[in-house]
Amino acid sequence: MRALAHNKVALAAGASFAVIVVLCLLAPVYAKDIAHTGPTDNHITDTVKVDGQTVDVVSPTGVPIGPTWKGRFLLGADSNGRDVAVRLLYGGRNSLEIGAIATLITMALAVALGTLAGYARGLTDGLLSRFFDLVWAYPAVLLGVALGVALAVGGLDLGIVTLHSGSLLLPALIIGVVFFPYVAKPLRAHALSLREREFIDAARIATPPGPLAPVKIVLTEVLPNLLSSIVVFVPLMFASSILLEAGLSYLGAGVQAPNPSWGTMIADGIRMIPGAVHLVLAPGLALVLCVLSVNVFAEGVRDALDPRAAIRPLR
């Protein structure tokens, strides 16, 4: 951790990510007190005063107003006359939320199954490892949209909880499942190598036999030694999850309208190009800035803890 504290670039990246998070959390304050409009409020027929002149928010030909750099429509409007800056902050909340939940799901699945496979060895490991490889053979975007399309019509009924097709949890769950083998494979290899070490033998001898003995050894001996690998993957997976959310939303298999996310905003903006390029640039720059700061921070964490960890990238 001292190495990370001395890595100024990584710390600056972490700070810039923190600023983005705080800004997105303040979205309701901005919407209420500065922009005086909500993320899904249409202003198609309204006008706004820019430099003393009255201008249509959306022109009669359907072209929305560009950045005014003032409180109202700071970053312009979209084709429905909605305030881009307000949507950017609310969309950021959704993107960050999906990224965080997806990362949580990925890490929970990967830690549980990866350690189980590596510690149990034998048949359990064989079956689980084949399963990791199988999921891994699907390109992330394709598996994500396949699950998205399969679930989009009916939602998901798991018995205890029902996820409707418009729920934010649905893309988060899909992303979490798609990415878990990327982390489970290296964690399994690490757990397998720990299993051969003397201190695990010692723990096995010292632990009274019983059905829960292996669980106890995994929790007290294996997991603490896996911790640095686990920590390294968290920011990497968070960045990848936000990117995958954007990709899925662009293809219509992620966040559903009118709920904004950076991905859906970019996708809507691409449909408006070339008339209003600010609709692509505003969410696009926000997304790249956020993911880049997480990635730079992640690289600092990795250099400090585990220089060998790496995951497959997303395209």
Next chain:
Amino acid sequence: MMGRFIVRRLLSLLAVLFAITVLTFLIFQAIPGGDPAVRMAGRTATPQEVNDVRQQWGFDQPIYVQYAKTMQKIFDGSVVSYRQQINVEEEIARDLPATVSLAVGAAIIWLLFGVLAGIASAMHAGRPLDRALGLLALTGLSTPVFLLGAVMLYYLGYKLKLLPLEGYVGLTSDPWGWFTHMLMPWIALSVVSIGVYSRVLRSNLLDTMGEDYVRTARAKGLSERRVLIRHVLRNSLAPIIALWGLDFAWVIGGGAILVESVFNLGGVGEYAAQSIQSLDVPPVMVITMLVACAVVITSAIVDVVNAALDPRVRLQ
């Protein structure tokens, strides 16, 4: 020895291919929530159409019969997109030229520039050039390809009019038009890979440079350039080539959905993207299976090539 390795690899490949068809089938037909026949026929289907689909795919029968019927339909090429009433596999065959053009060109670009950037970074490790290339690689990794594609289309195509806006032009009908239309998709698709390959190669090169045989090569008076190319690079390229094979495979199979659809290439990936938008399940299922199979087949080929080049691999 080599023969036995190939047979073993082939058997495991067959098992994985079977598993992939089962898993893909399960994703589309057996996910809880909703009637698979409704899912197949699409949101706007009439009860009669849904009933026909249920009959044809055997959704009223046990799950192994459903699987067998699905695979039979895929193998005899009779999968139909109910949305557009067109044969899915014929459409994929029509879309293949654009996808192959994208895969071949982009793969050459990302391998070439990835390796060059990797060598440059390793030779200047820790110095400003290495840091700049590292930051560039991370920025590429942090940018969604469809965003990059759209921004390129706007500035290079629409504003500066340097390159044609979108679409696909056949190689045989107009080679220059083909090249100019493919250039932006190639670059957009390559950016991420260049970043990844250069970083992976950089760390491989730095690891290899610490090996004893490299010191020996230097000690016997070889020039630094010769040491780098003949001794270091040769032993660092294997993982890059493996990565390259897999990445190529998923673009060929239609996995580059995002790039294909932002540039309207009319390839397999764009077909997948359009089917996704209209929630047209049959094409998405077939293309998903196709890409995953392309990836595992290529991965088997890569393993065999690696084993041929490096005897140690055969023993594992």
